[in-house]
Amino acid sequence: MEILGIDIGGTGIKGALVNVETGEMVSERHRIPTPPSRKPDEMAEVVGQIVEHFNYKGPVGCGFPSIVKDGVCKSSGNLHKSWVGVNIDELFTKVVGQPFTVVNDADAAGYASMNYGVGKGQQGLVIMITIGTGLGSGVFHNGVLLPNFELGQIPYKKYRKIEEWAAASAKEREKLSFEKWGKRFNKFLKLVEVITAPDLIIVGGGTSKKWHEFHEYIDVDTKVVKAELMNSAGIIGAAVSCLREQHHGHVV
Numbered sequence: 001m002e003i004l005g006i007d008i009g010g011t012g013i014k015g016a017l018v019n020v021e022t023g024e025m026v027s028e029r030h031r032i033p034t035p036p037s038r039k040p041d042e043m044a045e046v047v048g049q050i051v052e053h054f055n056y057k058g059p060v061g062c063g064f065p066s067i068v069k070d071g072v073c074k075s076s077g078n079l080h081k082s083w084v085g086v087n088i089d090e091l092f093t094k095v096v097g098q099p100f101t102v103v104n105d106a107d108a109a110g111y112a113s114m115n116y117g118v119g120k121g122q123q124g125l126v127i128m129i130t131i132g133t134g135l136g137s138g139v140f141h142n143g144v145l146l147p148n149f150e151l152g153q154i155p156y157k158k159y160r161k162i163e164e165w166a167a168a169s170a171k172e173r174e175k176l177s178f179e180k181w182g183k184r185f186n187k188f189l190k191l192v193e194v195i196t197a198p199d200l201i202i203v204g205g206g207t208s209k210k211w212h213e214f215h216e217y218i219d220v221d222t223k224v225v226k227a228e229l230m231n232s233a234g235i236i237g238a239a240v241s242c243l244r245e246q247h248h249g250h251v252v
């Protein structure tokens with residue numbers, strides 16, 4: 001069965017068709033920049049353009065960069081504040097005309113890694129960290145998702161949340177070298193480690209493509225690996241999340 005997976009980020013909205021039995025992407029990825037306003041209606045339009053691009057009819061699984069509970073956006077993350085309280089499932093279903101299932105983007109990426117990637121069969125506490133506009137986290141215990149962990153929201157020094165200092169957007173904004181930014185990211189991982197005592201950390205999201213540029217600055221006790229599916233994990237996990245929702249959060 002092929003399902004369209006869409007990964008919504010603060011910078012880009014990406015989609016691809018996914019074989020949900022094998023967890024493989026079966027089309028090219030299509031990406032459209034996120035509208036600078038990051039407002040609901042404008043973003044919904046772009047989501048519609050992605051669906052149109054694939055001429056797709058059927059259920060759509062979607063990863064979204066905020067806390068998502070029962071389809072409702074519970075935090076604005078790096079998006080416009082008017083997202084808070086919006087039923088994302090309903091909005092996209094209405095604008096696009098296909099049924100949507102929306103989950104947190106890092107939960108979706110982690111879900112893909114735990115089922116089809118480097119996290120497969122991993123017991124204990126596994127934390128997926130996605131690096132992009134924000135820092136996302138997907139937490140799994142013995143393969144079961146604990147949804148909506150928000151480790152990027154830890155306050156740090158003068159910052160309201162550490163992602164303002166250590167996400168890819170900070171690297172870009174402050175034009176940091178991989179060394180400078182990598183050390184910041186490492187500081188974040190150290191906090192993650194002290195707070196959660198994980199057994200494995202998986203690093204995904206857009207910036208994980210540049211793993212070779214920064215992994216040498218990672219120096220924590222926990223084993224840290226890059227998500228082999230890298231940036232596609234969000235799309236794959238989003239597509240499969242349509243099924244997961246029917247299994248109450250259990251990895252199937």
Ligand code: BGC
Pocket residue numbers: 009064065066067075076077078104105106130132133134135136137150152163
């Ligand atoms: C949001 C998270 C999201 C992460 C990555 C953060 O700003 O609070 O919900 O997972 O960005 O997109």
